[in-house]
Amino acid sequence: MSRDESSVVHTKRMDVEVEDCGQVYLLDRGDYEAADRPDGSPTHSVGLIKVEGRGVATLDIATQWGVIPFTVTVADRDPGSDLDGYEDIVEISFESPSGEVFLVGWLMDWDDEKAHSLSPLLSGPGTYRLRYHVRGMDEERCSVDDHYLQIWPAPQHDSAVLKTTSETFQCFLKPEA
Numbered sequence: 001m002s003r004d005e006s007s008v009v010h011t012k013r014m015d016v017e018v019e020d021c022g023q024v025y026l027l028d029r030g031d032y033e034a035a036d037r038p039d040g041s042p043t044h045s046v047g048l049i050k051v052e053g054r055g056v057a058t059l060d061i062a063t064q065w066g067v068i069p070f071t072v073t074v075a076d077r078d079p080g081s082d083l084d085g086y087e088d089i090v091e092i093s094f095e096s097p098s099g100e101v102f103l104v105g106w107l108m109d110w111d112d113e114k115a116h117s118l119s120p121l122l123s124g125p126g127t128y129r130l131r132y133h134v135r136g137m138d139e140e141r142c143s144v145d146d147h148y149l150q151i152w153p154a155p156q157h158d159s160a161v162l163k164t165t166s167e168t169f170q171c172f173l174k175p176e177a
Helices: 167-173
Strands: 009-018 023-028 043-045 049-052 056-060 066-075 088-096 101-105 126-134 147-153 160-163
Touching: 009 023, 009 101, 023 147, 043 088, 049 088, 049 126, 056 126, 066 101
Parallel strands: 066 147
Antiparallel strands: 009 066, 023 056, 023 101, 043 049, 049 056, 088 126, 088 160, 126 147
16 A cells, blocks of 8 residues: 555664563553553464454564564554565554553563554544565674554454565464474
8 A cells, every 4th residue: 555645654763672582562552561461452463463352562583682663653553565575464453542652662671762653543542554664684783774563543354464474473473394
């Protein structure tokens, strides 16, 4: 889908510090600590990304730890996927109770200075689509533009794998193998 002149798109590049576990979190500014899903929200996963109730998404990255260059685009509509630029691309629905989210790496101890605020979600509180683009999973590298997340308002929809190339991603899809 191509963007027209009236689309609103905010893109932010950041370095996310990850101390262990090879994970980055998208968290809602609201009650993101409710990962035990008291409202009955289901956990759902599509290989590289897992949504754990309202306001909590875990994104797997290509390395166990380090400073991870990460790009996030917040848009008012589907900004279109980059099928040629990435090896693995997935989509999943995400609910934001507050309409404000931030990105943070897995840390041993919480540090507000290491949390990256993103642009406010353009439809406020509600349901959004997350599209996660990754490359370099098999090489365990984290270069600039290897991790790219897009967020836009969309009704709840089934998770989808748009592209899968890496062997690592295949393992995430079939963990019992």
